[in-house]
Amino acid sequence: MGRSADYTIQGFLYQFNQTLAELLKAADDAEITIEGIVEDIEVATFSGTKAIQCKYHETKDKYTPSILYDPLLQMMKHFKSNPMAKISYHLYAHFPNAPAVVISATDLNSALNSKNKDLQALIAEACGVNVNGFLKVFSITITPKYDDLMEENTKLLENLGFNKSEVETLFYPNAIQIIADLSIKHDEKLRKITKKDFLDVLRRIRHTAISQWTLALKTRQKVVESRRKQLRENLSANVRLRFLVIFPEFLERFDDEIVLFIKSFIDKYHYKQAHTHTPLFALDVSQDSFDEIAERLIGKDVIPNLGRPVKAFSEVSFFREPMVSKDKKEFSLRLIRWDDYKNLQLKNKADDFFVIGAGDIATLDLKDINLETLGAENFDEIKYMLGVSNAY
Incomplete structure (x- = not known):
């Protein structure tokens, strides 16, 4: 696998991990939509909808606002089309050398006036958006690097009562696999899950999922070793x-x-x-x-x-x-x-x-x-x- 493929998979795994963090921190009845209205994550609660995007840029040496034009334009497009909806827009992003990022009206207007050919269709759909109104419901968080986010999720699982000795090799990889499986369903209704239902499914699983996602985790060797042990009894x-x-x-x-x-x-x-x-x-x-x-x-x-x-x-x-x-x-x-x-x-x-x-x-x-x-x-x-x- 080439380095570009590694970073592509890592980007998806970062998104899945961020989704997992949202799930584990949510209220039991909060409904999570994987790959939601603005493509990444959507959390619906009684107070409204939280629309989330994740952008992982481990290879970018320097942060510039133009890196975020695509997700910002997608969110502004949606905000323009749903002016009366109770939706807050949140962008999770990681840059190796940017501990904090502030998005201003100037940055949003620069995105709307970008000459990037790949963004012209989005710009046309977002044109005329109330920039100041969008900023009132928008926030951005610079997130930890992938390894730190993965470690945080394993600790969250332990805090929710999952056996510490099995989190790394059973519950954490299967949590990522459940999210990956939900993310590819075409019907949006089938991509919705509550924290309670998610944890109920996870607790019933006794076999470690083996897929391109779980084998791309940092714990690959432990995952493979665990699966071997699980298969041994019937194979013997x-x-x-x-x-x-x-x-x-x-x-x-x-x-x-x-x-x-x-x-x-x-x-x-x-x-x-x-x-x-x-x-x-x-x-x-x-x-x-x-x-x-x-x-x-x-x-x-x-x-x-x-x-x-x-x-x-x-x-x-x-x-x-x-x-x-x-x-x-x-x-x-x-x-x-x-x-x-x-x-x-x-x-x-x-x-x-x-x-x-x-x-x-x-x-x-x-x-x-x-x-x-x-x-x-x-x-x-x-x-x-x-x-x-x-x-x-």
């Missing part, structure tokens, strides 16, 4: 039916690693005679790629059941049990394309359903199934969390 059981669906889009070196990953998993969890439940792997790949992977597995002496005795897929053949000789099974795994798996009429549900990578499983019936989502980006971390390897 000999008799357990495991399905793994793998989405390659964001997985690094998928083509190079997929065969080695499947072989490593089989060598670890399906080699004993006591391992009586054949694991199923569903791959979100094209037919040509699927056939190539199957051929490469056979070349590694890992024999897949493709459910194709000749050409046509046979569900009966796919779900039959392998013939077993004294020391070898007829096949080691069931292998299927994700598009075909979704059409199966399953008679037996998995005990554990692993989702590896980033993909949509919303249409699946996962009732009474232990769902384990590992949204990591490389197989080394995935193998470590699954106990297939001891280092990454």
